[in-house]
Amino acid sequence: MTETTEPHDDDDVVARVLASAESRASGYSLFTSGSAQALQADSADGGHDGEQLERADRNALRRVPGLSTELEDVTEVEYRQLRLENVILIGVYTQGTINDAENSMRELAALAETAGATVLDGLMQRRAKPDASTYFGKGKVQELASVVQAMGADTVIADTELAPSQRRALEDAVKVKVIDRTAVILDIFSQHAKSREGKAQVELAQLQYLLPRLRGWGDSMSRQAGGQVGGAGAGMGSRGPGETKIELDRRRIHTRMSKLRKQMVEMKPAREAKRANRKRNAVPSVAIVGYTNAGKSSILNRITNAGVLVENALFATLDATVRKSTTDDGRLYTLTDTVGFVRNLPHQLVEAFRSTLEEVADSDIIVHVVDGSHPDPASQLSTVREVIGEVGAREIPELVVFNKSDLISDDDRLLLRGLEPRAVFVSARSGEGIDEILAAVAELLPRPQVQLDLLVPYDRGDLISSLHEHGQVLSTEYAENGTLVKALVMPDIAAQFSAYKITGSITA
Known part of the structure; x- marks a missing residue:
């Protein structure tokens, strides 16, 4: 996993973080899919998912395990980026059952493997509250240090968001790199971001996370000393405003964040124009939401043959994908595949990906996909619904879909x-329940309400096409001076046909 949280030496780590978008754009990836034992078996059917060329690109270069994991200096970040990391998971649970805590740890293991690591072991502790200084209790920290040394691990991942002071104290105790759940999720997002907007969103979230975690390293971080300077090697030429390197880094990060926010604002009109065009043409929208790795992209591919990337990995999809579909009675609608959710989703990512989540808030129907084979589907439901509420989409009609039904007893x-x-039970692999989804969506979609009796000139065939595409044509007859049409349309587009309305009965 690529370290993106705080600098550990005098090299300009911040510059590498700020330049991460360029390195991702180059296509050079150290991502490995691994066996992902914590994940379910692949549920994709190649015949419906297309060629999946993007998945081949992701796995074109794999890390090589088996190199030495001995680590004396926690600042050896660059070396550790070149190979598979061996990690140990830690967690403190203050409430709930042991099963809840184990499910959370399994999910963290899946996150770590998706990010490209090998999970060696996991330690949990029951406490009234995490230790304020080291997260684990004193005895448990000593046990963790022994396990790290015995198993040759080079990274410890905490199943929470650590305070900067907790992280530093743990690193000092176990002598290896310590990161938290948020850092792992950010790392996965960094690897999987593909579009220009997606990369900007991820980088903004990374910088928001990095800012309070910058760490100075004594005098080496100083740039100019302010006022009277003492000590050897200081004096004339060193007096100045006193800006340290850590202050300079903070200023550069703030500048970069402002630039990213400006870029995202500039991208917004194009996104809104596409959405407004769909609304203007009265095209209802269906948003596919759900927990990460629940099978949203597989279901979209099964319905529309969209060819969206399908992978047995968490957060394989980050960019919203929109595809067209039609009901059996000819009504057009769009299906949108959205980014997956996860428990304790970092606040920075919710904010950064708000533009993507707008697709959910502006939809007419939410298809909520749940992994039916998951040990705790109820928590998946509540987690996703919590995020749906955060984006203001709680009132939108919801269709719950339990996917992977072929794995459910x-x-x-x-x-x-x-x-x-x-709920509807579905298997994206076998196709079970897909027809039920389509029927339920057709039932929930808003129906045309305004009846029109029209006489459309023969040279306005585009209006007839529009009626078929965006409304429901009840009858068609051909008269001497045009086409007599009786149709139902949505109120939003009724006005564009007003010039051709006729009164009385339609006769040829």
Whole structure:
């Protein structure tokens, strides 16, 4: 995993973070899919997912395990970026059951493997609250240091967001790099971002996370000493405003963040124009949301043959994908594949990806995909609904879909049915339930309400096409001076046909 949280030596780590977008754009990736034992088996069917060329690109260069993991100096970041990291997971649970804590740790293991690491072991501790200085208790920290040394691990990942002081204290105790859950998620997003907007969103989130975690390294961080300077080697020529390197880094980060926010504002009109065009043409939208790795992209591919990347990895999809589909009675609508959610999703990412989540808030229907084979589907439901509420989409009609039904036992089906009585059971692999999704979406979609009786001149065939595409044509007859059409349309587009309305009955 690429370290993106704080500098550990006198090299300009901040410059590398600020230049991360350029390195990602080059296509040089150290990502490895690994066995991902913490994930479910692949549920994609190649016949519906297309050629999946992007997945081949992601795995074109793999890290090589088996190199020495001995680490005496926690500042050896660059060396460790060139190989697979061996990690140990740690977690403190203050409430809930041991099963809840284990599920959270399994998810952290899946995140670590998706980011390109090998999970060696995990340690959990039950405490009333995490230790304010070292997160773990004193005895548990000593046990962790022994495990790290015995297993040759070079990274420790905490199943929470650590305070900067906790992280530094843990690093000093275990003598290896310590990162937290947020840093892992940011790293995955950094690897998977593809579009210009997605890369800008990820970089902004990384910098927001990095800013309070900058770490100085004594005199080496000083640039100009202010006022009277004492000590050997200081004196004339060294007096100045006293800006240290850490202050300079902060200023550069703030400047870069302002630039990224400006870029995202400049991208907004194009995104809004596309959305406004769909609204102007009265095209209803369906947003596919759900927990990460629940199978949203697989379902989109199964319905539309979109060819969206499908991978047995968390956060494989970051950029919203929009595809067209039609109901059996000819009504057009769009399907949007959105970024997945996860418990304790970093606030920086929710804010940075708000533009992507706007697709959810502006949709007419939400198809909420849940991994039915997950040990705790109820927590997935509540996590996603919490984010849906944050973006102001709580009032939008929701269709719950339990995916991976081919991996669900009959007893589990009964439990899931009790959880969501009106849910649809689907398997993106076998195609089970896809017709039920389409039927339920057709039922929930807003129907044309305004009836029009029109006489459309023969030279305005575009209006007839528009009626078929955006409305429901009830009858068509051909008269001497035009086409007599009876149709139902949405109120938004009724006005554009007003010049051709006729009164009375339609006769040829």
